[in-house]
Amino acid sequence: MFVKIKGTGSCLPEKVLDNAAISQLVDTNDEWIQSRTGIKSRHIVGKETAVSMAAVAAEKALEDAGITAEEIDLLIVSSVSSEQLLPCTACSVQKELGAVNAAAFDLNAACSGFIVAYQMAAGQIKAGLSKKALLIGVECLSNIVNWKDRGTCILFGDGAGAAVISAEEEGNIEIPSVLHSDGSRGEVLTCKNPTGERKDRSLEGYVAMDGREIYKFAVRQVPAVIDEILEKAEKSVEEIDLFVLHQANRRIVEAIAKRLKQPIEKFPMDMMQNGNMSSASIPVLLDELKQEGKLQPGMKIIVAGFGAGLTWGGMYLEW
């Protein structure tokens, strides 16, 4: 018996920025962006905020799960780009939803954030400390991207995804999952606090990235972590119906599929229209797949993410 995702929801900003619009801001073009990343367009916040998008995604997930906000006893928001540090985004979302019985907090594990939130909540459920948890990945990355840096501003998008999880029934709960971190390699993807002590603030507050190192990290570590999850779940790679991966870019997903010797059709992607939404990318993709009827009961799914920290991990789900 497993911890189950009972409902999903998502919210994307109204405004769409396509590659042609980005090429008005920096020296780039649609062909370069699409061939390197697969990305055609992304959503960017206008009047939306992290809290407003998270609340809409959460309301949809609650409705999908058929439960009320009052039933939620744990509310975790993963974000690296919310407009607010205090109060935490999770507490503001709690207020919006009226989730009065929830303990609420934020976590930062960058693009692995939804994976980490799931595993922390699943552990609480397994320990008997939570019954129904609401997990949200929300990002306003357009707030922390340097719109003069063509190496990074083409990659990211804004949005929110949410999932409600609970134990399927009473009894022993299995959570075949893996998490890793390597702080010694943290410098390959950073965003410094602009209120820090550094005198030269030219790069502070913006995402800075060594793209090639991130690429190498992802295509090595994600297949390895998937092997670890398969072993824990006692499944073969062929038994897995879908691999729902962090949507950083198409070339990374294709390289992972190749290393696993699995058909690319098992690797759904939405970065074409959403860009890289960091911790929102996996829950948004899950919600899109669900709405499209591509997640059927009993399907075997591996979800895996990787990101700044460095952090990476994943879990096996039965839908």
Ligand code: ACO
């Ligand atoms: N448009 C046109 N030219 C560009 C652009 C652009 N947007 N960006 C960079 N270039 C140029 C560079 O200036 C460079 O020119 P030069 O040879 O004259 O110096 C050339 O293109 C090659 O630049 P690289 O940075 O080496 O480009 P690369 O082929 O490595 O592609 C990319 C960059 C797409 C970022 C790649 O490294 C990659 O896929 N990395 C993975 C990183 C990633 O996806 N990060 C997402 C965030 S992290 C996460 O989600 C965990």
